[in-house]
Every structure is written in C-alpha cells, then in structure tokens.
Amino acid sequence: MKLEALPSIKGKYNLESYEETAASFDWKEAEKNFSWHETGKVNMAYEAIDRHAESDKKNKVALYYRDAERNEKYTFKEMKELTNKAANVLKSHGDVEKGDRVFIFMPRSPELYFALLGALKIGAIVGPLFEAFMEGAVRDRLEDSEAKVIITTPDLLERIPVNELPHLKHVFLIGKNIEENGKNIDFLKHFEMADRSFSVEWLERDDGLILHYTSGSTGKPKGVLHVQNAMLQHYQTAKWVLDLQDNDVYWCTADPGWVTGTSYGIFGPWLTGTSSVIVGGRFSPEAWYKTIQDYNVTVWYSAPTAFRMLMGAGDELVKQYDLSSLRHVLSVGEPLNPEVIRWGMKVFGHRIHDTWWMTETGGQMICNYPSLEIRPGSMGKPFPGVEAAIVDDQGNELPANRMGNLALKKGWPSMMQTIWNNEQKYESYFMPNDWYVSGDSAYKDEDGYYWFQGRIDDVIMTSGERVGPFEVESKLVEHPAVAEAGVIGKPDPVRGEIIKAFIALREGYEQSDELKEAIRQHVKKGLAAHAAPREIEFRDKLPKTRSGKIMRRVLKAWELDLPTGDLSTMED
Ligand code: WTA
Numbered sequence: 001m002k003l004e005a006l007p008s009i010k011g012k013y014n015l016e017s018y019e020e021t022a023a024s025f026d027w028k029e030a031e032k033n034f035s036w037h038e039t040g041k042v043n044m045a046y047e048a049i050d051r052h053a054e055s056d057k058k059n060k061v062a063l064y065y066r067d068a069e070r071n072e073k074y075t076f077k078e079m080k081e082l083t084n085k086a087a088n089v090l091k092s093h094g095d096v097e098k099g100d101r102v103f104i105f106m107p108r109s110p111e112l113y114f115a116l117l118g119a120l121k122i123g124a125i126v127g128p129l130f131e132a133f134m135e136g137a138v139r140d141r142l143e144d145s146e147a148k149v150i151i152t153t154p155d156l157l158e159r160i161p162v163n164e165l166p167h168l169k170h171v172f173l174i175g176k177n178i179e180e181n182g183k184n185i186d187f188l189k190h191f192e193m194a195d196r197s198f199s200v201e202w203l204e205r206d207d208g209l210i211l212h213y214t215s216g217s218t219g220k221p222k223g224v225l226h227v228q229n230a231m232l233q234h235y236q237t238a239k240w241v242l243d244l245q246d247n248d249v250y251w252c253t254a255d256p257g258w259v260t261g262t263s264y265g266i267f268g269p270w271l272t273g274t275s276s277v278i279v280g281g282r283f284s285p286e287a288w289y290k291t292i293q294d295y296n297v298t299v300w301y302s303a304p305t306a307f308r309m310l311m312g313a314g315d316e317l318v319k320q321y322d323l324s325s326l327r328h329v330l331s332v333g334e335p336l337n338p339e340v341i342r343w344g345m346k347v348f349g350h351r352i353h354d355t356w357w358m359t360e361t362g363g364q365m366i367c368n369y370p371s372l373e374i375r376p377g378s379m380g381k382p383f384p385g386v387e388a389a390i391v392d393d394q395g396n397e398l399p400a401n402r403m404g405n406l407a408l409k410k411g412w413p414s415m416m417q418t419i420w421n422n423e424q425k426y427e428s429y430f431m432p433n434d435w436y437v438s439g440d441s442a443y444k445d446e447d448g449y450y451w452f453q454g455r456i457d458d459v460i461m462t463s464g465e466r467v468g469p470f471e472v473e474s475k476l477v478e479h480p481a482v483a484e485a486g487v488i489g490k491p492d493p494v495r496g497e498i499i500k501a502f503i504a505l506r507e508g509y510e511q512s513d514e515l516k517e518a519i520r521q522h523v524k525k526g527l528a529a530h531a532a533p534r535e536i537e538f539r540d541k542l543p544k545t546r547s548g549k550i551m552r553r554v555l556k557a558w559e560l561d562l563p564t565g566d567l568s569t570m571e572d
Contacts, residue, residue: 006341006351006374011327013370015240018381025384027413030236041202042228044209045083045120048270050200053080057273064249064295065110067280072110076273079117082110084198086118089190091198094149094170098123098201099208101147105129105138105156108255108280111174113266115151115187116256123201124149125208125225130257135159136475136526140220141213142168145420151187154178205229211420212259214359215468216439217457223420226362230263231271233363233414237383238268241355241367242299243328251277251291252301258465259359260332263414264301268363285313289321296325303333303464307340307352308494318347328370330355333464334496335452338376354379356452358438359466360429362414366406366450378449379442386412390444395431398443403453406442407435458552460489462497467531469552472523475531476501479522481509484542486550490535490559501533502555504542511538545569 015021035051036042052058058077065072074082090096102119104126106112119126127145129138138159142150146167150160154175162171162183171184178186206227213221238244242264250269254260269276277295281287283306291297310318329350331340336354344352353368356379366388368380382388387409390398398404410430419426431437441453460467469487476485484504489497503519505511516536524532543554546569557564 004376006345006376008371008373009351011370014243014245015369015371015384018369018372018384021240022382022384027232027236027385030232030413033235034231036205039202042205042207042231043121043123043200043203044228044231044267045117046200047231048267049076049079049083049117052076052270052273055273060273061275062270063110063113064275064277065280066277066291066294067108070109070280074110079114081196082114083117083121084196085191085194086111086114087121087198087200088118088194089187090115090118090124090149090151090172091122093185093190094172096122096124096149098203100124100149101127101145101211103127103129103142103145103147103150104256105131105133105150105152105160106174107131107153108278109174110278111187111191112151112256113278114191115172115174116266119149119151120209121198121200123203123207125211127211127213127223128256128262129213130255130528131156132528132530133159133257134524134526134528135161137221137471137528137531139164141223144213144220145211145223157184203228206417208417210262212262212359214259215459215466215471216425217459217468218470219425219468221468221471222422222425224259224359224416225418225420226414227417230362230414231267233412234263234267235271236385237364237367238264238272238274241353241364241369241383242268242301242330243370244269244272244274244299246273248298249275249277249295249325250299250301251279251295251297253279253288253303253306254301259362260301260303263363264332283309285310285317289318289323292323292326293321298325299328299330300326301330301332304331304336304340305334305463305495307331307336307344311340311343312494315347323348326350329353330368332357332364334461336377341374341376356380356440356450358440360416360436361408361412361438362416363412365408365412375445375449378445378451380450381448382408382450383412388444388450389435390442391431391435391437393431395433395435400444400446403441403443405431405435405456406438406440406450406452407431408438410434410436458488460487460497460499462489462492462499462530463495465530467499471527472499472501472531472533473550475523475527476503476519476533478526479519481505481515482519483507484544484550486542486552486555487533488552488556488559498534499531500535500537500559502537502539502542502558504539543567544571546571
C-alpha cells in the first residue's frame with residue numbers, strides 16, 4: 001500500500017534544516033557539549049548523570065520508574081548519589097576495576113540502572129543481558145567475555161552456571177534474604193550502607209563502555225564492543241532525531257538487554273538531561289497507553305511489532321486514554337509498514353518517525369526527522385556526519401534506485417570498536433574504501449531517501465529481536481529426537497517474522513504434536529523464549545550442500561512457495 005508523502009510539520013525543533021546541517025556538520029562541534037572538551041578525560045556516567053546533578057538541573061526528575069508494584073522517581077541529584085553508592089558496592093565488595101566486564105542480568109528496576117551506571121563510574125565495561133535468556137545463552141556470553149562480576153536476582157541465579165565459569169568471581173544478588181557466601185553478595189544490604197560520594201574513574205575516549213552480544217547468521221553470538229566516544233552520537237542523535245528538549249518526558253520502551261534500551265533508554269536521554277520514563281513488566285496495550293497518559297509522555301520511541309500489537313488492540317481502546325501530551329513518535333528495529341504510519345496519524349495524530357541502525361552502529365544512522373518530509377516505507381536519510389551509500393559486493397557505489405548493500409563509511413563516533421575476542425569477525429564487516437557493510441539490502445531514491453529491502457544473511461528479526469538461526473539450530477540438535485534442523489524467519493503480519501524450524505528426526509522417533517512441543521520447550525529452556533520456534537515442520541530430509549551445510553535459502557523458498565534458485569551445490 002503506497003502512502004502519500006507526509007509533509008514536515010512546523011514547530012520548534014532542535015534540527016531546523018536537515019539539508020543545511022547535513023552539508024556542514026562536523027562531529028567536532030558535538031564535542032563542545034561535553035566537559036571533556038576541556039579536560040580530555042571522559043566517563044559516560046559522569047556526563048549522563050553527575051554533570052546535571054551539579055547544574056541547575058539537579059532537582060529535575062531523571063528517572064520515573066513504574067511497574068506493577070513500584071512507582072518511583074529520582075532526580076539527577078539523587079541519581080548521582082545512588083549510582084555513587086552502587087559504584088562503591090561494586091568496587092569494595094566485587095573488586096571491580098577499570099576494564100573489567102560487569103554483567104547485568106535482571107528485569108528492569110531502578111536498581112538495574114543504578115548498578116549499570118555505578119559500574120560505568122568505575123570504568124568497567126557493562127554487559128547487559130536480557131532477562132529471558134536461559135542457561136545456554138548466559139553461559140556463552142559470560143564465557144566469551146570472561147566476565148568477572150554479574151549482578152542478578154535470586155530467581156535468575158539458577159540460569160548462571162557459576163561453578164563452570166572460572167573468571168566469574170562475584171555474583172551480586174538483588175532481592176530479599178540473600179545468604180552471602182564465597183561468591184554470592186547481597187547487593188542491597190551493602191547498598192544501604194554505602195557512601196554517597198565516589199570519584200569517577202577518568203577514561204580515554206576509546207576506552208570500553210558497553211558490550212552487547214548480538215546474533216549473526218553463523219556462529220555463536222558475538223560481543224559488539226562500544227567505547228566512551230559513542231556518547232557523541234548518543235547525544236547528537238538524541239537532540240536531532242529524538243528531538244529531546246528541556247520540558248520533554250521521554251519514554252523508550254526497549255529493554256537495556258538490547259542496544260536500543262541502552263543507547264536510547266539510558267545514554268541519549270540522560271546525556272541531554274531529559275526526564276525519562278522506564279516501565280517494568282510485560283507489554284500490555286492498557287498499561288502502555290496509561291503510561292503515556294499518567295506521565296504526560298511527549299516523546300515516545302518504540303518498535304513496529306509493538307505498534308502493530310497496539311493496532312490489533314483496536315482504536316476504541318486508544319480513545320479511553322488522554323494521549324494529548326505526545327508530540328513526537330519514533331520507531332526502530334524492523335521495517336515500519338506504511339499501514340502502521342497511517343494508523344498512527346489516525347489515532348495519535350502524529351507521524352511515526354522510522355529510524356534505522358543496528359547493534360554494531362551503536363546509534364541511529366538513517367532516520368526521519370521532525371522537520372523533514374516522511375516518505376512512508378522509507379527509513380529516511382543519513383544522520384548529519386554519517387556517510388551512507390548503496391554499494392555492490394566490491395564496494396562500488398551504486399546509482400539511485402539500484403538495490404544493493406546498505407553501507408556506511410567507517411568513522412562515525414558510535415561505531416563498534418571491535419568484536420570481543422574476534423578481530424577476524426570484526427574485519428569481515430568491511431569492504432574496500434572503508435565501507436562498513438550492514439548486512440541489509442536497500443536502495444536510495446533520487447532524493448536521497450533510503451528504502452529497506454531485507455537482510456542479506458539469514459538473521460531473523462522477530463518482534464524486533466535479532467535471532468541467529470545457527471544458535472537455534474544448535475540448540476535444536478541437542479534434543480535427542482532431532483537429527484537435523486534448519487531455521488528460517490517466516491513473514492508474520494504482527495511480529496515481522498516468526499521463527500520456523502524444519503526438522504529431520506532421528507531413527508526411532510515418531511512425528512507428533514507432543515514431540516513438537518517438547519522440542520520447542522527444549523529451546524525455550526535452553527536458550528530463550530523469544531528464540532523458540534513458533535512453528536515446527538518435520539521433513540524426512542533437509543536440503544544440504546555437498547559439504548553438509550543446511551541450505552536455509554531452499555527452506556525459505558519452500559515456505560514461501562518461491563523458486564529455489566541455483567541448486568547445483570545441493571547434495572543429491
Ligand atoms: C533491522 C536494532 C528495517 C535491520 C537497533 C538491522 C530495521 C537489524 C530497522 C539490526 C528499520 C533495524 N527498518 N529494518 N528502521 N532498524 N532494522 O542489531 O535488519 O538488534 O540490520 O539493532 O534490524 O538489529 P539490532
């Protein structure tokens with residue numbers, strides 16, 4: 001469904017003229033917004049929290065937190081003290097030092113944010129883990145990063161194979177009645193008594209900040225390392241894309257286990273000194289609308305699957321809430337259907353601004369801006385200071401309207417610094433001429449708008465979460481009944497894609513619905529609920545290359561009733 005372009009809307013925006021700014025902007029200008037412009041020494045937590053706590057923003061609310069049981073708010077001054085306390089606990093009871101990997105594995109709560117920022121104050125590298133991860137996923141990440149400390153809850157403790165991780169020295173538990181022993185430490189007990197002052201560790205711009213594990217089409221999840229310098233991008237995009245202004249109340253719906261939940265759930269909003277709402281618990285349309293209403297949310301950053309689920313909950317529901325505070329709505333993570341944009345116009349009276357980026361880019365890259373026309377279905381235009389292009393497989397730029405690799409010129413501030421322990425993987429992202437290749441295909445129209453076409457590899461985006469088929473296949477073949485497994489993303493009207501597994505059973509196993517369910521549970525318990533296949537289809541044999549690799553391309557063609565293409569590498 002093609003929609004007419006949506007004209008820009010008159011207003012007072014941080015970015016007044018996209019074209020003019022894009023033509024002249026230099027990242028050096030952004031540096032002037034930071035204290036390290038003078039000192040040369042940086043610390044993300046200082047810039048995001050302490051700097052405001054020492055300014056006239058000190059009594060401004062930094063964090064509004066709400067879940068089924070809690071409803072709290074903290075000013076920047078309070079956040080400074082609470083994150084200092086957390087830093088003191090981690091330092092004195094966990095021996096955390098600069099560069100150590102500190103993992104955080106727990107549901108959203110204010111303590112998660114205190115602990116994360118506290119770890120940053122010490123100069124540690126933070127590794128956030130989504131709470132749904134099960135033992136296998138947790139183990140892979142802690143092992144690869146050689147994490148020294150993990151902060152978690154008693155409920156999640158059983159998913160951490162503590163005794164099999166030699167580098168893991170301390171487990172901080174946030175909960176009631178914690179029994180302390182050699183490894184386990186009661187976080188809240190020490191937090192209660194900790195000192196409110198702390199001197200932050202001053203770092204270099206290329207010192208580590210955060211390690212996000214993400215999936216590719218092959219191999220285990222990889223640790224994408226971002227450095228302190230990324231704050232330039234977080235800050236400037238929060239200004240120009242999120243358009244955060246002094247009186248805004250901002251809500252990013254993403255969990256900090258994913259990059260959106262840190263870059264734009266923590267760093268962007270607080271670097272700009274914005275009041276931020278964080279909601280714990282699960283998605284529910286009622287709770288979401290109520291959040292916007294009760295906190296007078298003005299800027300809202302969410303994802304296509306969530307918008308589609310809200311759309312599914314019906315227009316009548318929207319009318320029961322007062323959403324008039326909203327002024328700017330944004331989306332990320334998957335293609336944003338023009339249909340959803342049309343619905344957003346109807347029920348919220350606002351354009352939904354699509355933004356494109358990925359874990360590796362650390363920050364927004366191609367975006368729609370409040371002061372620019374939106375072409376529904378297009379991700380928008382490159383952020384000022386970011387050079388994007390469509391290139392062929394040799395790294396040559398393609399002209400307008402030709403589909404190819406969506407690439408970015410190396411050197412934007414939030415670009416990943418490396419893949420943890422895997423320099424080779426890191427190198428593999430680049431083509432000649434310093435093009436970083438995203439793995440997405442797209443084209444650019446004659447006016448410079450980018451249009452997403454799909455993933456080039458087999459990475460699955462389900463409900464906006466990135467899942468590697470290899471990880472799921474590896475877990476599937478661990479099940480005693482499974483001989484072979486091939487996993488694909490199957491298009492789904494609500495979730496973007498769902499995970500579908502094709503399975504060949506071992507001799508002696510009968511196909512049945514019970515077995516499907518048992519296999520699904522096996523992935524759910526071993527990896528994560530969101531990685532478990534929603535659909536399973538048994539086949540006698542799976543298509544493989546002569547070297548034994550499952551041909552997912554053929555599985556996908558079967559599923560979609562498409563031609564299977566070149567089968568010359570397939571075994572008989
Ligand atoms: C996809 C999430 C279409 C894309 C921040 C990318 C999108 C992958 C969009 C990265 C968008 C992200 N339109 N597709 N606006 N934004 N994607 O690392 O395939 O979890 O490569 O980062 O999500 O997913 P990741």
